[in-house]
Amino acid sequence: MEILPPPLQAYLDAHCDPEPEMLITINRETHVKVLKPHMLSGHYQGRLLSMLSKMLQPKCILEIGTYTGYATICLAEGLAEGGEIHTIEVNLEMEEMIRKNFKNSGFEKKIFPHFGDAQRIILELSDKNYDLVFIDADKKNNYAYFQLIINQLKPGGVIIVDNVLWKGKVYSEANDTDTRLIREFNDLISADDRVEKLILPVRDGITLIRKKQL
Template identity: 55%
Template sequence: MYSADDAQLYADRHTSPESPLLARLNRETHVQLLHARMLSGHAQGRLLSMLSHMVRPRRVLELGTFTGYSALCLAEGLAEAGELHTIEQNPELESRIRRYVAEAGLTGNIHIHIGDARRIVPELAETWDLVFIDADKINNDTYYELVLPQVRPGGFLLIDNVLWGGKVLDGYPVKPSDKDTQAVRAFNAKVQADERVENVLLPLRDGLLLVRKR
């Protein structure tokens, strides 16, 4: 029998490599920043790129830029003259994000917003083809309800960390003080019952929820 780690290593070896620029950003993030696990990383980054290439979106929205890795991956599949808006609440990350976006030659395609997504999203007069939600988990439902009306029919949402380290699984003891786990559990259950969408939960990395608006 193989282990989950063995399967992941095999999958990584049979997944197209990240670009040298993404590899450098990946390493720099892990060396220089706390909470580097928040970065999407190789396998998930290639999936985001693949999904974006499949959709060929004109307008992409990302909530939670971190160091910009996932934004660069999603931008790989943009339609001609397509644009990606990404929102990051931590101003200390802005210069790093802008530096890598510039190095990728995507300054004209990726628009960086620093601040609270709950304030910024309503100000963006766009109809989204693809939305990636990877921000604070306790507000997943707030972000979902905020952006869903702006997603075109047939458009897609991707929500990260929906397995939340396995804490959402049945039988896992959750403390009353663990508001994040409670929020992720409730959000997953809500989307499963939401007749406005179709959804598939992929057990990739920390769980990625794929949602299609009907």
Template identity: 50%
Template sequence: MERRLEEYILSHIDAEPDLLRRIERETHVRMLRSGMISGHLQGRLLTMLTRMIRPERVLEVGTFVGYSALCFAEGLEDGGEVHTIEVDDELEDYIRSNFSQSEYGDRIKLFIGDALQIIPGLEDEGYGLAFIDADKESYWECFESILPKVKKGGFILADNTLWYGKVVEEVGSSDWATQGILKFNERVARDERVEKVILPIRDGITVIRKK
């Protein structure tokens, strides 16, 4: 039933652009962690949310192969920018190749390095939208670093906040990723600086609005 529902949903939303479909297919062939890619449904959601929010700049932590960055860039108005940060320098050439094939690639600026070192050097309250999809153990620290960079009334999207359903299961003492997601979810839920809602789409996306 779940697979049939997914197929039904994908057949009743906007089609996945050809370049993104090719990137997704190549990622599943080339990458060990191919499940990290946003994919058709989430990608169309990210583009739609960007069009709704209409940010001048988007900050993304966790580029991977560039799929989600291209979705944000697609949703921007002329003159908008995506600043995306990827820690794995071995992915840089592949990411830049993907960006160069897109009509929206010139809207994206790629940073390679540790996000927690790069983010403090970015302009305060310079972003209308941010996306966290990186190291799960440091989600909370990443959020705290990003929040001052987001405009009042701006949004932060946090991916994987249901973490394969592990958030409602017993957590092993060495399962640092699940512990990181749980810490993030619990602290955001209590954080009075922001409004928040979890969308049970794919692996869970938390939509956070800075008050």
């Protein structure tokens, strides 16, 4: 769901950098071959992720929720020289498409895909120190992921969390389980004095979380 009115979103799309050809192909194939293609970051959000990564020039990125690899490639565009991105996908059926997309992206040697339970894999990667983290997986575990990685996030590092406005339901009277959990996550982050935080009304809502300097 787009939070912004469609004419405004179309204007924004038209006035950011164009979607790279490789990502256009992934976008098209995702819509043709994969269930729930709305989960794809897409043109505008993809350029936002790319821009943030280029501004931070991270040496090490963690992504939780690979899907078809679109956002992974956007984030990889900003990696520092010798940098790496570790991305985790729970759906093993996506592996063939993901690996193909990474191979075709030109970033294959910088991207390290992991398949399985994210919380287990995060613990297995406990020797990593992250400059940038993108959380876009099962929403009920957002806070669990945050708690698992906050100590591995470098001071000044940034966590990006997707879908925090949840189709506008978090600020409505909706009271279903998913909405309550996302609302609770937003409240917990808002009250956490270890970090600075800001929600952007991009697509379904993105929270930027910056770990304070020591």
